[in-house]
Amino acid sequence: MAQAMAVTPVARRLPAGSVLNAVRRSASFVLGVAALVGLWELYRWIWSSAGWTWPFAVDDTTMPHVWVIVHALWQPAQVNQPALGDVLFHKALFTAKEAAAGFALGAAIGFVLGVVLAHSRLLQRGFLPYIVGSQTIPILAIAPMVVVWVNPKLPASLAGWGAVAVIAAYLTFFPVAINTLRGLQSADPRALELMRTYAASRWTVLWKLRVPASLPYVFSALKVAATASVVGAIIGELPSGLQSGLGGAILNFNQYYSIEPQELWATNIVAAILGIVFFLIVIAAERAIVRRPPEVSN
Amino acid sequence: MSESGRPVVQIEGVTKVFAQGNVTALQDIDLELQPGEFVSLIGPSGCGKSTLLRVIGDLVQPTAGTVTVNGKSAGQARADRDYGIVFQDSVLFDWRTVAKNIALPLELLGWDRERRRRRIDEMLALVELTGFADHHPWQLSGGMQQRVSIARALAFEPALLLMDEPFGALDEMTRERLNLELLAIWRQLGSTIVFVTHSISEAVFLSTRVVVMSPRPGRIAGVVDIDLPAERTVETHEDPRFFELVTEVRELLRRRGEHLLPEEEQALTDAARAGAGGAGE
Numbered sequence: 205m206a207q208a209m210a211v212t213p214v215a216r217r218l219p220a221g222s223v224l225n226a227v228r229r230s231a232s233f234v235l236g237v238a239a240l241v242g243l244w245e246l247y248r249w250i251w252s253s254a255g256w257t258w259p260f261a262v263d264d265t266t267m268p269h270v271w272v273i274v275h276a277l278w279q280p281a282q283v284n285q286p287a288l289g290d291v292l293f294h295k296a297l298f299t300a301k302e303a304a305a306g307f308a309l310g311a312a313i314g315f316v317l318g319v320v321l322a323h324s325r326l327l328q329r330g331f332l333p334y335i336v337g338s339q340t341i342p343i344l345a346i347a348p349m350v351v352v353w354v355n356p357k358l359p360a361s362l363a364g365w366g367a368v369a370v371i372a373a374y375l376t377f378f379p380v381a382i383n384t385l386r387g388l389q390s391a392d393p394r395a396l397e398l399m400r401t402y403a404a405s406r407w408t409v410l411w412k413l414r415v416p417a418s419l420p421y422v423f424s425a426l427k428v429a430a431t432a433s434v435v436g437a438i439i440g441e442l443p444s445g446l447q448s449g450l451g452g453a454i455l456n457f458n459q460y461y462s463i464e465p466q467e468l469w470a471t472n473i474v475a476a477i478l479g480i481v482f483f484l485i486v487i488a489a490e491r492a493i494v495r496r497p498p499e500v501s502n
Numbered sequence: 503m504s505e506s507g508r509p510v511v512q513i514e515g516v517t518k519v520f521a522q523g524n525v526t527a528l529q530d531i532d533l534e535l536q537p538g539e540f541v542s543l544i545g546p547s548g549c550g551k552s553t554l555l556r557v558i559g560d561l562v563q564p565t566a567g568t569v570t571v572n573g574k575s576a577g578q579a580r581a582d583r584d585y586g587i588v589f590q591d592s593v594l595f596d597w598r599t600v601a602k603n604i605a606l607p608l609e610l611l612g613w614d615r616e617r618r619r620r621r622i623d624e625m626l627a628l629v630e631l632t633g634f635a636d637h638h639p640w641q642l643s644g645g646m647q648q649r650v651s652i653a654r655a656l657a658f659e660p661a662l663l664l665m666d667e668p669f670g671a672l673d674e675m676t677r678e679r680l681n682l683e684l685l686a687i688w689r690q691l692g693s694t695i696v697f698v699t700h701s702i703s704e705a706v707f708l709s710t711r712v713v714v715m716s717p718r719p720g721r722i723a724g725v726v727d728i729d730l731p732a733e734r735t736v737e738t739h740e741d742p743r744f745f746e747l748v749t750e751v752r753e754l755l756r757r758r759g760e761h762l763l764p765e766e767e768q769a770l771t772d773a774a775r776a777g778a779g780g781a782g783e
Contacts, residue, residue, distance in 0.1 A: 394593045401559055402610045403581045412606065416597045495597040497640035 241270050268466045273473065276466040281457075288467060292453065292474045299437050299449040300478055302365045306372025306440075307433035307482070311426060314377035318384025318418075319410070328385075339378050343436060347371050348443040355444075364446055371440030376429040383425035387418025423490040430482035438475060450475050508573055510662055510694040511535040511558055516567030518553055518720075526719035527553040531567070533713065533722065535694055537661070542697045542705035542712045544751065550720025551698045552666055558696060559587055559664050572661065583611065585662040586655030590670045592647035594639040594654075601626070601635035604653045611658055625653035628687060645676035652684070656691065663695045670699070678736075681708055685734055702755070706747045707734060714754040724754040 244267070251262035260266055277289035285291065317335070321328045354367040362369075391414045399409045441451025450471060457468040511534065518528040527550040535541055543551040556562040557569055560576035571579035579585065586607075594603045601622045608618045626632045629649040639647055648668060655663060669677040681704060688695055699705050705712045709728050716723040728747055730738060738744055 392593065394589055394591060395595065397561060398587065398589070398593050400561060401580060401585070401587045402583060402607050404610055408610060412609070413595070416595065419597070495638060497596060497638075 244270055265462060265465050268469055273466045273469045276464075276470045281464075281467055288470060289474075292450070292471060295448060295450050295453050296474050296478050298365070299434065299441070299451065299475075300482075302368040302440065302449065303372050303433040303437035303478070303482065305366075305369035306374075306436055307376050307429060309369060310373035310376025310433065311380050311429060313373065314380025314425070314429070315384050315422065317377065317381040318388060318422075321381070321385050322388040322414070323406070335378065335381060338374075343371065343375060343439050344442075346374060347440050350374070350440070351444050364444060365449075368437055368440035368444055368446065368449070368451075372433040372436030375432040375436035379425040379428045379432070380422065383421040384418055387421030388414045390421060391417040419494045420496060423486065423494060426486045426490075427483055430486045431479040434475065434479040434482055450478070507537060509534040509570075510537050510539075510572060511696070512568075512570040513554075513558070514568050514570075516554075516557060516564045516569060518550070518557060518562065519565045528557070528564070529719040529721050531720075531722060535696065537694055538692050540688060540695045540697065540708055540710045542699055542709040543715060544699055544702065544705045544712055545715030545720075545723070545755065546700070546717055548720070549715040549717040551715050553720065554715070555664050555666050555696055555698050558662075559585060583607070583658060584660055585664055586658070586660040588648070588651050588655045588663070588665045588668040590667040592639070592644075592651035594647055594650055596639055599636050599638055600631065600642070600650050603639065603650055604657050606654060607658050621657055625657050628656070628690070629653045629683070643676075644672055645680060648672065648680065649683070652687070656687070656693070659691070661693055663693050665695060665697045667698050667700070669704070670701075677704070682734075682736070684708065702748050702751050703739070703744075706730075706744060706751060707738060712747075712751055714751055716755075723757070726750050726754070 248262055248267050248269070250256075256262075264272070277292070278287050280286060281288045281291060321331065350371050351367045354370050355363070358366040388410075395413055395417075396409065399413055404412070437449065438451040438454065441449045442455055446452050447456075453471050454468065454475070457464070457471055461468050513531055513533040516528055516531040517526070519526050531554060533554075543554060545551050553562055557564050558571065558576060560569075560580040569576040572582075572584050574582065574584070594600075595606070598606070604622050604625050605618045608621060613621070622635065623632075626635060629652055631646060631649055631653070634642065634646070639650070642650065652668070655665075669680050672680065685708060697705070697708060706726075706728055712726045712728060714723045714726065715721065726747060730741065730743055730747070
């Protein structure tokens, strides 16, 4: 069959292409990092040699050399301590734990909220404004209250960091709820009509049609939520007085910025890497779960 | 084809007025379909042929009149899954493979995995897609997608198959091949088919009866019995009788088929869409 021949090459091209793609992707990643480093140093060099002070004067405090920042990771931040990189790695793991729990909690709440709102126009009209409004309150204003409310109720195993996870969830649930709602409503009306011819129940329509159709939307929200959960966890650590995470480290190095700026910069880089790792995990999950035409996913 | 016995579909005095735009899509339709018939509904845009098909399928509620399917109300027949449906678009689920798309109604009917697998194999063979079970819809051509859609509609062996311009979006050659395949399937399964089309030759070629509809308001302008030999082949298209029947249908269409004004047609489409809007039940 002529159509059969038109179809098989697509299936066959994939494995060979994916290896090439991986190589291409790692190459572009390395190039991207190199370009960023180059830009940073070029900007430094131009501004400091020209003596420009707009928008700010460039010196070793405002913009430490990239190698100074990277080198700081191998130096102990304080006497008789392990290298900064080692310390930050463990702090990042702690923050990752908070962010992951917050992400899971927020994503679950957001998804359920999206499903509930999708099934009731009345609830949608009643609750959506408050859900949107919840995000206009700065997280920094909410975090101390959450700590006070949540911490006393937590079992010992969650003490301290559990409240931070709740703060991270506060940032996470919103994009997931909004996109789940949109995704569930994105189901093809003709497909809904088809389900109607099968006399399918609401639940069946939800699980067989609306949820699968919503997944691309849900995953784009999860990507936003993944990085937001890391930000939420870091900010949540500030009022909690936790010193075990990246938030504590940032607060600490902030105070010594004029003396050791590279330490704050190094911490920021570790925080950024953590956010990127979260993002990549969501992308990997999306690849494994969402099946859709290759034109759309690329 | 027995003329006696209980009709599969019985439509009596059906009128449909869409509240939105106050359009009379159907007026006083009477029609009976006997078991094993292949009936085409043909007419210009806005004559209500798709609405009539949706009334039979209980996707649109008639304003007046009654529809009986397999001796039951249309609503009960839908609840009992008495019919399969094929739309102009294949409406396949992208996230499901071909096999899983065909299995969709079987899952809803609670068939176990083994029984589903056997039926999927049968249906794939029936629509000549054996070997494509694990492909995703987007890897198939339009014609193949529509064959999957037909396989899905027939998978649970409904006695009645409703087809809403199923080949309207396909090119002429694919369309002709699928016409022949559809006839072969129909002969093999002996189901009753209601087929909406706006191609005169397609209607005459496939059907045992062609119901010609006219717009404003949508009603039946005439019914043409297709007395061509039961065995239709490519040569049927060159049969002098085929041309006579095509002419007869065309005359009926011309006599009654004043076209809708564009805005009326738009209003009707909008209304039909709104009527199908309660689909999230």
